[in-house]
Amino acid sequence: MGSVADAHWGNLQVKVVIANGKITDVPFLQYPSDHNRSVMINSYADPQLTSEAIQAQSANVDIITGATDSSEAFIQSLSDALAQAKA
Amino acid sequence: MKETRLLMGMPITIELVDVTATRDDLDKIFTYFAWVDETFSTYKPTSEISRINRGEVLPVDYSDAMNTILTLSEQTKRDTHGYFDIRRAGKYDPSGIVKGWAIQQAAIMLSAAGLRNFYVDAGGDIQVAGYKDDHPWRIGIRNPFKRTEYIKVLALTEEGIATSGTAIRGQHIYDPYHPDRPLEDIVSLTVIGANVYEADRFATAAFAMGRRGIQFLEKLAGVEAYMVDAQARATFTSGFERYVFQQ
Numbered sequence A: 001m002g003s004v005a006d007a008h009w010g011n012l013q014v015k016v017v018i019a020n021g022k023i024t025d026v027p028f029l030q031y032p033s034d035h036n037r038s039v040m041i042n043s044y045a046d047p048q049l050t051s052e053a054i055q056a057q058s059a060n061v062d063i064i065t066g067a068t069d070s071s072e073a074f075i076q077s078l079s080d081a082l083a084q085a086k087a
Numbered sequence B: 001m002k003e004t005r006l007l008m009g010m011p012i013t014i015e016l017v018d019v020t021a022t023r024d025d026l027d028k029i030f031t032y033f034a035w036v037d038e039t040f041s042t043y044k045p046t047s048e049i050s051r052i053n054r055g056e057v058l059p060v061d062y063s064d065a066m067n068t069i070l071t072l073s074e075q076t077k078r079d080t081h082g083y084f085d086i087r088r089a090g091k092y093d094p095s096g097i098v099k100g101w102a103i104q105q106a107a108i109m110l111s112a113a114g115l116r117n118f119y120v121d122a123g124g125d126i127q128v129a130g131y132k133d134d135h136p137w138r139i140g141i142r143n144p145f146k147r148t149e150y151i152k153v154l155a156l157t158e159e160g161i162a163t164s165g166t167a168i169r170g171q172h173i174y175d176p177y178h179p180d181r182p183l184e185d186i187v188s189l190t191v192i193g194a195n196v197y198e199a200d201r202f203a204t205a206a207f208a209m210g211r212r213g214i215q216f217l218e219k220l221a222g223v224e225a226y227m228v229d230a231q232a233r234a235t236f237t238s239g240f241e242r243y244v245f246q247q
Helices: A035-042 A072-086 B023-040 B048-053 B064-079 B095-112 B196-208 B210-219
Strands: A011-014 A017-019 A022-025 A028-030 A050-053 A063-065 B002-007 B010-016 B118-122 B125-129 B135-143 B146-156 B160-165 B186-193 B224-229 B233-236
Touching: A063 B125, A063 B160, B002 B023, B010 B023, B023 B048, B023 B064, B023 B095, B048 B064, B064 B095, B064 B196, B095 B118, B095 B125, B095 B160, B095 B196, B125 B135, B125 B196, B135 B160, B135 B186, B146 B186, B160 B196, B186 B196, B186 B210, B196 B210, B210 B224
Parallel strands: A063 B135
Antiparallel strands: A011 A028, A017 A022, A050 B233, B002 B010, B010 B118, B118 B125, B125 B160, B135 B146, B160 B186, B186 B224, B224 B233
16 A cells, blocks of 8 residues: 655555556555535636536547556555555 | 557557558658657757757757747747747757647658558557547547546547646646646646647647636637546536547
8 A cells, every 4th residue: 555645636545456466456545636626616617618527437448548657646655555565 | 450669758559450551651650759759859868959958059950840840839839828838948848749740740641651540649649540440439538536447438530639637747737927836726638639739739738727728728619628627527618529429
């Protein structure tokens, strides 16, 4: 289990699942959800725009767009979890 | 035929679906990306951009490709009210425009070779053409909070798509008007455009605008966008849903 790292917009913590010496999963234990700011955000609302909560999809995809690597907070928490696994 | 290589510090994947596609078509594109890296990488001391930044090249001696990138950067700076700026602390860092431009050039080369169904993906910025077998290319938008998941599935046939985010290699985009202020509110901004060059440059600039970026994109003709904020809420432009894959 990694350390809790400050990702600027909240705390972030990951866990590393290792099976047969290989990383099989890196689930997030914590990721930022700062509800206190939602009031401020509403004041920027634009009638043309639509909002929704993000939701995981299950349809098969051919390609993925997105931030490929990881934030420094992610790397920090991951490195810590790996160091613990090694010890 | 599909292959991934690590170039320009990121995975680059090319898939060619046409039966006429050859190994040579694939190799030419990877060779092209290697050349782009040799020319524009600020991490390589021997690159043209590094030599320019050290004052070793006179403007009259800049290569044609360099002049193209500098011109496109100036144009994008104007198009984005100054939010896109490759100049920082007296040096050029054109990485924000080179990637989309290079993917677009690669797609043009593949089309010129007679190929009609393919995609070129460099670090999550993608140009698609035609179809994958019998369906439009299905593209997932990665969950910025959980990289094994995707939070939207899109169906594209000729468009380009690019995502800017704080999750990619740390904070690589900054607000030129407030360079020391971290961009905290928005974690991921995906833009669909007529091609990946348009998508990439506007994704980069709009990300630097923070929460107002999606409004800038809403007013811009020819692009649609999907923004995810730190509260895991998504906001999308009025024409975005026509690209969403319907199961």
